[in-house]
Amino acid sequence: MKRMKPYTLPLLIAAAAAAFGGCRQSMAEDTDKTTFALSDTMLASIRIDTTAIRPVESELRLSGKVTPDLGKVLKLYPIVSGYVKDIKVQLGDYVKKGQVIAVIQSGEIADYDKQLADANSDLAIAEKSLKVAQDLYQSQLATEKDVLNAEEERNKARAEIGRLHELMRLYRKGSGSTSIVTAPINGYIIEKNINNGMEMRADNSAHMFTISELDEVWIMANVFETDIARVKEGYPADITTISYPDKIFHGQIDKVYNVLDPETKTMQVRIRLSNEGMLLKPEMFATVLLKYRDGSEMPAIPSSAVIFDKGKNFVMVFRDRYNIDTREVSVSKSLNTVSYISRGLQPGERVISKNQLLIYDALNE
Numbered sequence: 001m002k003r004m005k006p007y008t009l010p011l012l013i014a015a016a017a018a019a020f021g022g023c024r025q026s027m028a029e030d031t032d033k034t035t036f037a038l039s040d041t042m043l044a045s046i047r048i049d050t051t052a053i054r055p056v057e058s059e060l061r062l063s064g065k066v067t068p069d070l071g072k073v074l075k076l077y078p079i080v081s082g083y084v085k086d087i088k089v090q091l092g093d094y095v096k097k098g099q100v101i102a103v104i105q106s107g108e109i110a111d112y113d114k115q116l117a118d119a120n121s122d123l124a125i126a127e128k129s130l131k132v133a134q135d136l137y138q139s140q141l142a143t144e145k146d147v148l149n150a151e152e153e154r155n156k157a158r159a160e161i162g163r164l165h166e167l168m169r170l171y172r173k174g175s176g177s178t179s180i181v182t183a184p185i186n187g188y189i190i191e192k193n194i195n196n197g198m199e200m201r202a203d204n205s206a207h208m209f210t211i212s213e214l215d216e217v218w219i220m221a222n223v224f225e226t227d228i229a230r231v232k233e234g235y236p237a238d239i240t241t242i243s244y245p246d247k248i249f250h251g252q253i254d255k256v257y258n259v260l261d262p263e264t265k266t267m268q269v270r271i272r273l274s275n276e277g278m279l280l281k282p283e284m285f286a287t288v289l290l291k292y293r294d295g296s297e298m299p300a301i302p303s304s305a306v307i308f309d310k311g312k313n314f315v316m317v318f319r320d321r322y323n324i325d326t327r328e329v330s331v332s333k334s335l336n337t338v339s340y341i342s343r344g345l346q347p348g349e350r351v352i353s354k355n356q357l358l359i360y361d362a363l364n365e
Helices: 008-035 040-045 107-138 144-170 225-230 356-363
Strands: 047-050 052-068 073-076 082-087 100-105 178-182 187-192 209-212 216-224 236-241 249-260 266-274 285-302 307-309 312-320 323-334 338-343 350-354
Touching (some): 052 225, 052 266, 052 323, 073 187, 082 107, 107 144, 216 225, 216 236, 225 266, 236 266, 285 350, 307 356, 350 356
Antiparallel strands (some): 052 216, 073 209, 216 266, 236 249, 236 285, 312 323, 312 350, 323 338
8 A cells, every 4th residue: 555645644634624614615605595584574564476478568648737528618708788796706616506696787787677667657558548448349439440459559568578578587687777697507616707896798708707517527638749649549548636646547538639739739638537526626737647558568577576776677586485586687668567577587487576675685785
């Protein structure tokens, strides 16, 4: 048997020691990996979503404003001349059909009052004349023609009274020489263009009030020329407002106005919304988010599952509480709630979409 040289044994011992040390370090690293596990508390706080093939959606963001439903808007114009004596409502008030909202003092109404008094007097005279004619005819002191003429005069007086009553009904005569303005529908006063003491003219083209029902409203949104081809009737729309930033109103495009504004070079689309609780007010600014499909399909996960770090996108792939991987992915398109993955995930794989950053930090220190 060949004997080892004296200096060989120390070298072998050193090599063995180095190998054992490396083995211990490797075993420690493996132990760290295999012993990582989610606690019950952490497991309850995360959300796990499954990668699924979904049609790719695109989004288009538009700006617009709330307007009344023009089919439920009425403008009130003066029908007699005079001056405004009393205004019963203010801007924003809710009124009921038939409610008096203003009183106008009018010389025209005073003149009709005088005409009506004269017509009543003429009728009384005509009726007396007819009674006399009938009595004389019975006594053969008057002819039948005299009776017929007296009846004609009485009928004319009655017709004149009827005409004046109809005029006063149309002009909504109030007490004395006043005309009252009443609400033709239930709704809100959204415009008010008169003040007490203001002179009114029946031939004035300016309106006094605008009343609108607001149980339904329109969102009128502007579409730039570059986006016109991407907008169609029936597209679902999510609407948000500055007043209610956390509330989303859901509707859909029900009309596309196929003309462009010559100044802004934009086309308008209309979204009809039910206005529950009267939250939406005319002239409110609105942001409209349209979603539509572009025809392709890709693996999709919640956008909240994607972690952006060091210029790359990662997800936490979940198999079980002891087996969680950090995986780099390529995001093809990311919307508010959905991200489409072009590389790195397969359908059916599960990812953590809530509180995953804590796990990412723990595994990638």
